[in-house]
Amino acid sequence: MKGKGIQAAKLQIDWPELMRFKRSFTEPVPKRREEGFAKAGIAAFHGRARFVGPTAIQVGEEILEGRYVVIAAGEVPADLEIPGAEHLTTSDQFLELNELPRRILFIGGGYVAFEFAHVAACAGSLVTVLQRGPRPLALFDPDLVDLVKRTHELGIDVHLGTEAIGIEKSSAQFLVRALASGGTSTFQTEMVVHAAGRVLEINELNLDAVGIKWEKRGVRVNEFLQSVSIPGVYAAGDAAASSGLPLAPVASYEGQIVAANLLKGNHQRPNYLGIPSVVFTVPPLAAVGLSEREAGEQNLKFRVKKRHDLDLVFVSASCGNIFRLQSARGRRHGPHSGRSYTRERGR
Numbered sequence: 001m002k003g004k005g006i007q008a009a010k011l012q013i014d015w016p017e018l019m020r021f022k023r024s025f026t027e028p029v030p031k032r033r034e035e036g037f038a039k040a041g042i043a044a045f046h047g048r049a050r051f052v053g054p055t056a057i058q059v060g061e062e063i064l065e066g067r068y069v070v071i072a073a074g075e076v077p078a079d080l081e082i083p084g085a086e087h088l089t090t091s092d093q094f095l096e097l098n099e100l101p102r103r104i105l106f107i108g109g110g111y112v113a114f115e116f117a118h119v120a121a122c123a124g125s126l127v128t129v130l131q132r133g134p135r136p137l138a139l140f141d142p143d144l145v146d147l148v149k150r151t152h153e154l155g156i157d158v159h160l161g162t163e164a165i166g167i168e169k170s171s172a173q174f175l176v177r178a179l180a181s182g183g184t185s186t187f188q189t190e191m192v193v194h195a196a197g198r199v200l201e202i203n204e205l206n207l208d209a210v211g212i213k214w215e216k217r218g219v220r221v222n223e224f225l226q227s228v229s230i231p232g233v234y235a236a237g238d239a240a241a242s243s244g245l246p247l248a249p250v251a252s253y254e255g256q257i258v259a260a261n262l263l264k265g266n267h268q269r270p271n272y273l274g275i276p277s278v279v280f281t282v283p284p285l286a287a288v289g290l291s292e293r294e295a296g297e298q299n300l301k302f303r304v305k306k307r308h309d310l311d312l313v314f315v316s317a318s319c320g321n322i323f324r325l326q327s328a329r330g331r332r333h334g335p336h337s338g339r340s341y342t343r344e345r346g347r
Contacts, residue, residue, distance in 0.1 A: 013123040015100045022095070050206040055232040068262055071205070071219055071235040072255065075198035075246075080107070084167030087174055088194040091116065100125050101190035105176055107164045108196035109136030111279050116193065118281045121154040128187055129156060130178055132163040132196075137279060141291050154282060167192055202239055217241035224266040225258050234258045244272050 034044050047060045056065045077090050091112050104120050106113040109131025117127045129136075136158070137145045162180040169175075176187045200218055207213075212230050213220045219235035220228045221242060227233035235241075236258045237251030244250040253270065260268045276288035295302045 013119060015123040016098060018123075019096075019098060048204065050204060051210045051212065052206070054210050054212075054230045067232060069233050070255075070258055070262070071202065071233065071239045072237050072251070073201045073205070073239045075238045076201045077194045078197045078199045080164070080194070080196055082164060082166050084169070084174075087167045087169055088192055090194050094193055102126060103173075103189045104128070104191045104193060105130065105174075105187055105189035106193045106195045107176075108194070109133065109158070109160070110195060110197065111137070113193075113195035114279055114281050116195065117156050118154060121156050122282070125155070127154075127156045128189065129158045129195075130162045130164050130176070130187070131158065131160050134161055136160070137285065139277060140279075140285055140287050141293070144285055144287070164196075200238060215241055223269045224261050225254055225270065226261070226266060234262065242270065242272075244270060245275060245277055247275070247277065250275060 037044050045059045045062060045064070049057050049059050051069075052058045052063060053065070055067065055069050056063060057069060058064075077088075079085070080088070088107070094116060100120055100123050102124075103126045104117075105128040106117055107130050109129055113129050113131075114136065117129055121127045135142060135145055159178070159180065162178045162185070164176055164178050165184075166177040167174055168177070172190065174189050174192050176189060176192055178185050178187065200216075202214065202218070205212075207219070210230070212227055212233055218239050218241040219233070221235050221240050222228055225234050225236055225240055225242060227235065236254035238246055240254060242254065244254060250272070257268050257270050274288060276286055278284060278286040290298070290300075292302075292304055
């Protein structure tokens, strides 16, 4: 990985070099995509869009009408509604930093917080994570998450049951006030990163005015990802109130389903069985299928297997060699079986 931000000799991330490598392949993408659209006869409009009719969109001064409209808007950071929220660094801004501060605090305990925290720690930063709830990474089995919580060796300090209630700027640092067990604590840091969840960016699309039904999870759709109220409207990804997980591959998959149904009529339905979810931490944590709790709620007969092997993986003294596997599979085959697993490398 030399030249791509990883120093193999001591397994440490060189952040500036990593950012240079990242930009080398991400920055050309928008221009290339728009050039590809133009060659295919697709016109691109830049600006905020809003519905002015069931299948009519206004972008700036332009009114665009079509037989169909696909809503594929993403998400934005949720409003934390705390004093000093304007001092928060978003995940997008974090990934554009040329240098990492020495001390970083993440508000939130989900994918973004843990993945970014582990990257920052491997780059030499001292990291604190404040999680309002009793456990992080709620989509994973509790015993698997326990492995990820043991992150102190990387310099990550995780505080569970701790809610940020205010941010103050003081000279070259920030003071984050938090509430835990009825008491208030203050954390000093050089950067506060918003990792406390995202919300749909469809509030300003004027959906109610044209009769498009939607809810907190997105546009209400049928099995073909078609709006239940306006037949000419489809939705995919974060914008659709479907059963799909909020993952980029799932959004791409739903986009393919919508495209097929637009071109040849409603004939394809998304199948979300067996879609894995991974959080790229140290150790990486992944799950697919039913969790032990979900299998129990469905009254399935299943067996749980756990394995802890000290000899399966050896990378270096700094990465270690612990491997853990948990699987849960229903005895009857088909869509109700599944497994979840994690791998840990540590001292």
